[in-house]
Amino acid sequence: MLYYLFEFLEKNYQFPGASVFQFITFRAAMAIILSLLFSTIFGKRIIVALQKKQVGESVRDLGLDGQLEKAGTPTMGGIIIILATLLPVLLLARLDNIYVIMLIVTMLWMGAVGFTDDYIKVFKKDKKGLSGKFKVLGQVGLGLFVGSIMYFHPGITIKTEKVNPVFETELITQSSEREFNVEEQSLKTTIPFVKDNEFDYSNLVTWMGDDYAKYAWLVFIPIVIFIITAVSNGANLTDGIDGLAAGSSAIIVFVLAIFAFISGNIVFSDYLNVMFIPRLGEMVVFIAAFVGALIGFLWYNTYPAQVFMGDTGSLTIGGVIAVIAIAVRKELLIPVLCGIFFAESLSVILQVSYFKFTRKKYGEGRRIFLMSPLHHHYQKKGYHESKIVTRFWIVGIFLAILSIVTLKLR
Numbered sequence: 184m185l186y187y188l189f190e191f192l193e194k195n196y197q198f199p200g201a202s203v204f205q206f207i208t209f210r211a212a213m214a215i216i217l218s219l220l221f222s223t224i225f226g227k228r229i230i231v232a233l234q235k236k237q238v239g240e241s242v243r244d245l246g247l248d249g250q251l252e253k254a255g256t257p258t259m260g261g262i263i264i265i266l267a268t269l270l271p272v273l274l275l276a277r278l279d280n281i282y283v284i285m286l287i288v289t290m291l292w293m294g295a296v297g298f299t300d301d302y303i304k305v306f307k308k309d310k311k312g313l314s315g316k317f318k319v320l321g322q323v324g325l326g327l328f329v330g331s332i333m334y335f336h337p338g339i340t341i342k343t344e345k346v347n348p349v350f351e352t353e354l355i356t357q358s359s360e361r362e363f364n365v366e367e368q369s370l371k372t373t374i375p376f377v378k379d380n381e382f383d384y385s386n387l388v389t390w391m392g393d394d395y396a397k398y399a400w401l402v403f404i405p406i407v408i409f410i411i412t413a414v415s416n417g418a419n420l421t422d423g424i425d426g427l428a429a430g431s432s433a434i435i436v437f438v439l440a441i442f443a444f445i446s447g448n449i450v451f452s453d454y455l456n457v458m459f460i461p462r463l464g465e466m467v468v469f470i471a472a473f474v475g476a477l478i479g480f481l482w483y484n485t486y487p488a489q490v491f492m493g494d495t496g497s498l499t500i501g502g503v504i505a506v507i508a509i510a511v512r513k514e515l516l517i518p519v520l521c522g523i524f525f526a527e528s529l530s531v532i533l534q535v536s537y538f539k540f541t542r543k544k545y546g547e548g549r550r551i552f553l554m555s556p557l558h559h560h561y562q563k564k565g566y567h568e569s570k571i572v573t574r575f576w577i578v579g580i581f582l583a584i585l586s587i588v589t590l591k592l593r
Contacts, residue, residue, distance in 0.1 A: 185274045186210065204275075207444070207464050211471035214271040218472040222267035222479025229266075230483060230490045233257035256488060259301045260480065261496020264429075265294045267476035272469050280465040281338040282510055286503060287469075289325060293415060293502035296321035297494035312494065322415055322502070326408030329506055333407065334400045340366035341512075342449075342459045363449075366461055370403055372512040373458060375519065375589040381458065382515075410514050411505040417524030418501030420531060420556045424568040425488040426481055427558060427575055431523045432500045433477040434579045438520060438586050439504070440470040442511045445590070455590050458512055470507060486569040520586040523579050530557040 185204065192198035193205075203209050234257050268290060276283045300313035333339050345362040370384035384406065385399035422428035445451045447464025477500070483489040492500075504521065508514045518525050534555035542548035553563035561571045 184278075186277055207447075207467050210275045211440075211467045214275050214468050214472040215475035217271040217274070218267045218475030219479045221270060222263050222476050223482050226260075226263045226267070226479060226483055226490075229263050230257055230260070233259060233490065253488070253491075256491055258305065258491040258493040259298065259495050260484065260490035261294065261297060261301075261492040261494070261499055263483075263490070264473075264476045264480050264492065264496050265290055265499060267479055268469070268472045271472040271475070275472075276468040277465050280462055281332065281336055282463055282466040283469055285329060285332055285510070286466065286506060288328065289502050289506045290499055292321070292325050292328070293499040294495060297496065297498035300494040300498075318498075319412065322412040323408050325502060326411045327404060329411065329509065330400070330404030330407035333509065334368075334370070334403055337368065338462060339368065340461055341369045341371060342366050342461055344453070363459075370399055371458065372515060375513075375516045375586075376592060378593045380593055407509060410509060410517065411502055413528070414505035414508075414517060414521060414524060415498050415501030417521065417528040418504065419494060419497040420527045421524055421558075422492060422497040423556055423558050424562070424572060425486040426484050426569075427523075427572045428497055428500065429477050429481050429484050429492065430572065430576050431579045432504065433474055433481070434576065434583050435504055435520055436470055436474050436477065436507070438583045439507045439511060439513070440467055440474065441587060442513050443467050443470055443507065446511050457590060460510075460512065463511065466507070466510060473503065486572070516586055516589060519582055519589075522582040523575055527556040527558070530555045530560070 189198070189201040189204040193201035269287065272283065272287065278284070296313070296318060300318065303309050304312040343364050345364055371381050372384065374380045374382050384403045385396050387402045388395040388399050418428055418432065421431060443463055444467050445455060446457055446460045447462070447467065449459050452459040480492065480496075484492065501524070505514075505517075508517055508520070513520070530552055533551055537551050538548040552560040554560055558568075558571055558575065562568060
């Protein structure tokens with residue numbers, strides 16, 4: 184809203200300083216400041232309100248140190264993250280941008296699914312929460328929405344550079360004129376660590392004939408559904424000890440902000456030889472607000488936590504991260520960038536699969552880890568949860584740097 188107000192003031196009255204709102208970097212900086220202030224100042228009031236509503240966490244005794252002391256800690260704290268993100272976005276972002284609209288819908292959609300799950304657990308006293316099939320149905324529904332937007336919406340395009348044979352010789356200079364093709368809808372994405380790193384999802388069907396290109400959405404949309412489901416569930420599994428999910432997510436989202444800024448800027452994308460995606464830069468304002476909200480939430484979520492994000496937060500975080508990665512065409516980098524989520528999910532899959540296999544083969548189930556997800560394994564080994572969280576963050580930072588390096592390491 185402020186963007187349109189100051190645009191009006193600049194256009195009609197040349198209001199001093201109004202033009203600064205035209206810069207994405209300025210609005211992104213303001214977004215992160217506002218989200219930090221909201222989550223830290225008003226976060227406390229939301230926590231008090233949750234306590235008054237007796238929205239406390241019910242804890243199962245898993246034999247972990249310090250676990251039972253957490254009983255009664257307010258949950259549904261993901262509301263803080265959602266509000267602290269959306270308010271700056273509504274104030275500072277261009278609300279006619281399709282990427283911003285898609286992310287707002289994603290946050291509200293997954294927030295509603297997670298809130299429903301938490302509501303059933305807290306107020307209906309059903310520890311199972313929302314049935315797994317309904318959670319998956321919500322994730323699939325969001326995947327259908329995002330996949331359809333990415334494929335069919337005319338505003339989702341890329342812009343490629345015209346191939347000029349002169350540029351492929353030593354005659355190229357910094358002053359060489361670059362020419363670009365017109366914008367085109369495309370299912371191209373990028374493959375990390377590969378030199379010619381563009382991959383077109385339509386190739387998965389066009390091998391049967393070029394006429395099949397129009398059916399590429401039958402492959403693309405299920406892939407989007409899988410990515411969103413996998414990442415949101417990974418974030419949900421990571422939310423098991425104080426500060427782990429929020430801190431790890433803040434690192435991931437910060438890197439995605441860098442990718443979005445570069446891919447949405449024709450100068451930087453050209454310099455780094457990455458895909459230029461028109462109108463994507465506006466998404467940086469949303470991502471900046473999201474980073475601020477996550478860091479601000481850590482003010483109350485680090486050990487010992489005063490509030491838990493619940494599924495309201497974890498499912499939302501995972502869904503938003505997945506959609507951002509898909510929008511910036513970096514979804515194939517998720518196993519590296521979201522390595523913490525990936526390891527947590529993999530530990531559960533391996534534990535359950537190996538237990539079922541050994542029970543069938545030997546008559547009794549055996550385990551790979553002392554407990555899954557992975558962070559509980561280290562708790563069982565006697566590590567304090569604050570040490571586990573800090574070390575996971577360090578690993579997350581390493582993976583984040585490695586992900587940034589993929590811009591040039593091919």
